[in-house]
Amino acid sequence: MSVQERKRRERAERERLIVATARELAEEHGWEAVTTRRLAERIEYSQPVLYSHFRGKREIIGAVALDGAAELAAAVRAATSGATLPHERVIALARSYLVFAERHPAVYDAIFQLDGGLAYAQEDTPEPLKDAFAALLETLAEVAGTGVHPGLFTEVFWASLHGLATLTRAGRLLPQDAARRIELLADRLAVV
Structure with missing residues (x-):
């Protein structure tokens, strides 16, 4: 392995560490607790090292959002792959989405509420965000109904x-009505 390859690998590992640590801090204490100073202390690197990877907290939030979007897409696809009927897939999609949001x-x-500097619903939307939407669309397109644009239905x-x-x-x-809400949503919106 060349020196440049090793440095690229080490840089990528540091970046993953920064993102994972920011996520961990945010899940434990909220996003207010995620500061470059606290991150630098936690990962045992200086603040300038953090800034060599990310321009600030906003970009770190964006990186967490991209990782999270990929995880959400995988969770939705895994949940819907085991269902055979369209209505079952819609229920599985809704459950997996809500479980992800809760856990x-x-x-x-980071994905849906905070400003991570990411473009949504644009040509330059990052692939993980497009893929998360695609994971929803894959199931919901088949229940959108005649004459309804599948993308628009997925958005609703x-x-x-x-x-x-x-x-x-x-x-x-x-909380005791959560399952009934999912059923009602699927029954009223999804055309099977």
């Missing part, structure tokens, strides 16, 4: 899931 609130916020269904995730996390919805 990874800081990552969910996704917005509904986001609302459920956000309101549940804020304690505004009774």
Whole structure:
């Protein structure tokens, strides 16, 4: 291995460490606790090293969002792959999405709530974000209904899931009705 290859590998490993540590801190203490000073202390590198990888917290949030979007896409695909009927796939999609939001609130916020400097619904949208939407579209396109644009339907269904995730996390919805909400959403919106 050449010196340059080793340096590239070490740089990539440092970057993964920074992102993983930021995510860990955010999940433990919230995004307010994620500062370059605290990150530098936690990973035992200087702040200038952090700034050689990321221009600041906003870019770190963006990197966490991209990793999280890839994880969300994988979770949705895994959940829907085991279902045989379209309605079952929609239910599995909704459950996996809401479980992801519940288990990874800081990552969910990085993807959907915080400014990570990422473009959404644009030509220059990063691939992991496009793929997360595609993972939803793959299942929802088949239940959009005649004459309904599958992408538009996916946006509306996704917005509904986001609302459920956000309101549940804020304690505004009774947890015992979660399964019934998913069924109602699937029954009312998905045309099977």
